[in-house]
Amino acid sequence: MEPKEFKSITEKRKEVLATLENFGLRIYEQMEKGIFPFIEMPSRSTENIYYDPKFRQFILGDKKVRRSTRNIRHLKPFAQLVWAALFSYELTSQRKTSTLRDVYYSAQAYEMTFKDQQESNNIITDLETILGFSREDFNIFPEERSAVFGDLTIRYTVPGYEGKTLNLTSHPDGVMIGPALTSAEFVETTADKVIAIEKGGLFTRFIEENVHKKFNAILVLTAGQAPRATRHFIRRLNRELGLPVYIFTDGDPWGMHIAMVIISGSANAAHLRDLTTPDAKWSGVWATDIVKYKLPTDPLDEIDMKRLYELQKDPRYKEDPLWQREIRTFMKIKRKAEQEAFSRYGLTYIVDEYLPAKLEETK
Template sequence: GPPLTSLPGVGKKLAARLVDAGYDSVARLSRARPDKVAAAVSGLSVERASEIVSSAKEMVQQIQISSITGETKSKPAAKKVAAAKPAAKKAKSTERTKTEKEKVASKKRAKKTKTSAPVRKRKPAPVVQPRKKPIRKESGLPVPAAVTKLTEELRRKWREAEQRIEAGEVTQETVEVVALTREETLERLVEEAMEILNETMTTGRPAFEIPSRSGDNIVWDEVRDLLLLGMKTISRPYHSLASVVDATRTARVMEIVFQLLRSNLHATKREIYYSDVNLFRDQKYSDKIIEDVASMLQTTRDSIHVVASARGSAMGRVIIRDGGDLIDLTKMGTGGWAITPFLDQVEIVESDAEFIILSEKDAAVMRLAESKYWNRQPCIVLTGKGSGDMATRAFLKRLVKELEIPAFALVDSDPYGHYIYSVFLRGSKRLSYESPFIATPELKLLGVLSRDLDAYNIPKAVRIPMEPADIKRVKDMLKEPFVQSNKEWVEDLKLMLRLKEKAEIQAFASHSFEFLTDEYIPTKLETGDWI
């Protein structure tokens, strides 16, 4: 391809800085975002970067059109020869030349019409309509003073965090992931495909640029209190034997996503795998590519209409609209509303809840449902039935964000319970690019804490000795920066290591079946005994 110095205003020094920043070709530069280029190249403003990127795009488009049409510039020598001929011959020649030129021009216009599709300009992004705010009401039920105080603290922290983000107090640059409408996702997908086509036409060496999800590219954002994806990328070229299979799989998933978006359908990860078993070979490969495509488009997996099977449920003081149907979650029996993976079709309409209880165990939720705990204290009860699927985590996040109320986690007093809490709290490293949509940093650990085993006289007979794998998991968690920043959490994990004992939520049944709902949860909420 043409050298970088062929771009207007790009000298040797600036070209060298661009190469150092990873923009080593005009084609690569044409695919870049001006703000990213400006951030990577010292001394380059966003405005200047925009001009360079725009020039690179024009050059790439011109090269592509020229390579297809065979268009070349007319030679000045031809004009000189024509001028030296006699007037009579010149007139005849001019007439013939005009006719030929008209024919050639019409052919060129026809060819340009056919080949202009791959280089079409970006359309203005559709205006995203913000969700309606839920109607908030008063329940008239007693709310623990400690919960009310926590709600006020959280709302103050949210305001402060917004101000710090607006002031640019973000420690490291991270991938900006946004939830997109179907039309916006389609547009991004087509643009990405066009960029690959442009690179194929100009360099013959197309490559997908995908944000790296390796451990060294996971950033803990202290301001937003989330695990996010850094700016490192991996290249997945077609011309490399090592990556050609993954590149082909990436293109295939993009094609499937295009079909889903165009038809306005959703598919599970399992269905994506079965759509081309011979290519994917194993579902773990198709699952990985699905996450790659979402992160490459800098959007959520929901936005590309690929969903995971949901197994969570919810009940309590909230009214939602699911696919046009109005559902009151206080009137869902003891089984609750099955959380749908199609959360883009769910609207939170109205609520008078003042807090949320998230339970790891379905058994604890059954106890809360039987006693209709939300009629004692205004709350919403959720369960992920284990580690929590994407839909449950995303629904919890939406409830906390839209209702502006605190949430409390009720998990087993063991390393895995604390790990489950951490996933709901900060998000998993594998899906760190989606953390702003599925992680709930406001979530508090209500119990079962290590200190609760003695405080609530859990008998030794129902306590379980920790295995070496449990001890290793606790030690690994203590190394995490977001754990180290929470002194109470560190103390509780260290106590677990000293006791070398763990217990399940059901251990409270050793006192009585009603102990969990009549004594443990009310006492913890009233005294503010949480992490």
């Protein structure tokens, strides 16, 4: 695991291209030998997803699925898969990027059709599983946008910008974590921590209040559940630059889980590595904060409660007693609070009082 992520972006691209080429060659040679081409990959069905305490994330078990073109039901998905590999190869080698939506439409130019977006998404996930790379590695990005702000200088590798550098404080709205930033190399930083924030309003407030300077931090907006590119970016900040990561979310089960996915990943991405930041910390808003800071609250509704029961049994939540304690507290007080709730103590209270206290508490 370790060596892979410290490879340069260019090296990684070469590796991705070689893997795709090999995949094509394997199928080519099967056909040359008069064999119906087939592939084997780990099953992604729920009974083959395990939580691995060592990696502190979900992983796939030993169960394999075999896709063979001898089976008529596999033929079309197989062709779609080989097409997706070719499409990814062309994207990556030409350094173009694409989105899942774009993949769905591009297929039509090759007279390959997908029934719907879901079908093409599944094929891309198959390709990730087979190759062991995430789709961002072969230049297919989600459409969700999140942003970053702080004293970090990066160097672009995308065509047209190769070698250009940018300091991520140059735009007061932050810089979008898109394909160009994802593939950029880190040059230097003065920051000594990363603060990830769930909501755009608070992210802007933090920039206005100079949180990046006051706390020497790189600010990341996850914009709700963090996209995979953002999770990967946070991991790189943590691993490559050695920065601790603190996560601030709403004080409800959903906010709690946004933090958890950044830390330990999701079951949907059990076939992938390099998306988690196991050492990141959930710094708030905790259920116990709601009590301690006497925040204005809303009642937890049925769906919130149901979610809490689910999370209580989730293996990721058994790692650290903090989680179980907070879940129990939520269940007890049956209330939730948003990050904005601190405004009752004045606009700067959260930055002046709450933030330093929590950073210290979760250090």
